Amino acid sequence: MNERLAKWKKKLTRENMAVAALLGLLLMVAAIPAGGKEKKAGTDEAETFPETVEQDVSAASVLMDGGEPEYAGQLEERLQELLSAMDGVGEVKVMITLRSFGQQVVEKDVPSEAEQTEETDSAGGTRQISSERKEESTVYITDADGSRTPYVSETIRPRVEGVTVVAQGGGDARIQKNITEVIEALFDIEAHKIKVVKMK
Numbered sequence: 001m002n003e004r005l006a007k008w009k010k011k012l013t014r015e016n017m018a019v020a021a022l023l024g025l026l027l028m029v030a031a032i033p034a035g036g037k038e039k040k041a042g043t044d045e046a047e048t049f050p051e052t053v054e055q056d057v058s059a060a061s062v063l064m065d066g067g068e069p070e071y072a073g074q075l076e077e078r079l080q081e082l083l084s085a086m087d088g089v090g091e092v093k094v095m096i097t098l099r100s101f102g103q104q105v106v107e108k109d110v111p112s113e114a115e116q117t118e119e120t121d122s123a124g125g126t127r128q129i130s131s132e133r134k135e136e137s138t139v140y141i142t143d144a145d146g147s148r149t150p151y152v153s154e155t156i157r158p159r160v161e162g163v164t165v166v167a168q169g170g171g172d173a174r175i176q177k178n179i180t181e182v183i184e185a186l187f188d189i190e191a192h193k194i195k196v197v198k199m200k
Contacts, residue, residue, distance in 0.1 A: 090168030171198035
């Protein structure tokens with residue numbers, strides 16, 4: 001036994017020890033990213049699941065929180081504050097109508113598979129047959145507590161349909177023009193959808 005140990009020690013040169021140390025270091029480095037990736041996958045990585053009745057999110061849109069009246073009210077308050085700061089406008093009241101509810105567009109994963117086959121008939125002729133299969137699924141995000149929520153890729157705000165402004169200086173043509181131009185620039189709507197009148 002002692003003789004074998006002595007022979008093994010002689011073979012264990014500095015070069016062999018350096019190679020062994022490098023191999024050990026490489027094994028340690030290779031193990032680190034794998035563990036980190038597993039941990040991340042359980043927390044916040046996006047996952048995809050086939051559509052079911054329970055998971056259906058109305059084909060890619062969710063009504064915005066608060067609804068149309070609350071959003072219109074916020075716009076009215078901000079517009080009133082802005083217009084009242086303009087020269088000659090004075091006290092002002094605003095009413096805004098919206099075209100529709102806003103939407104939250106849910107991300108969809110649509111993988112597709114294409115397949116081509118060649119068939120030979122009894123007369124020796126050949127024909128190509130192509131087929132394609134698509135399966136749509138909603139992309140979900142897994143939160144830290146394990147709950148899943150659909151991944152919203154885009155939020156579409158409700159569009160403004162029309163604006164009515166009642167202002168103390170609304171009887172002045174110059175004031176009317178200034179108010180109309182401001183609203184056109186803010187909401188990207190045509191001048192005929194904006195009405196400015198004088199407050200009594």
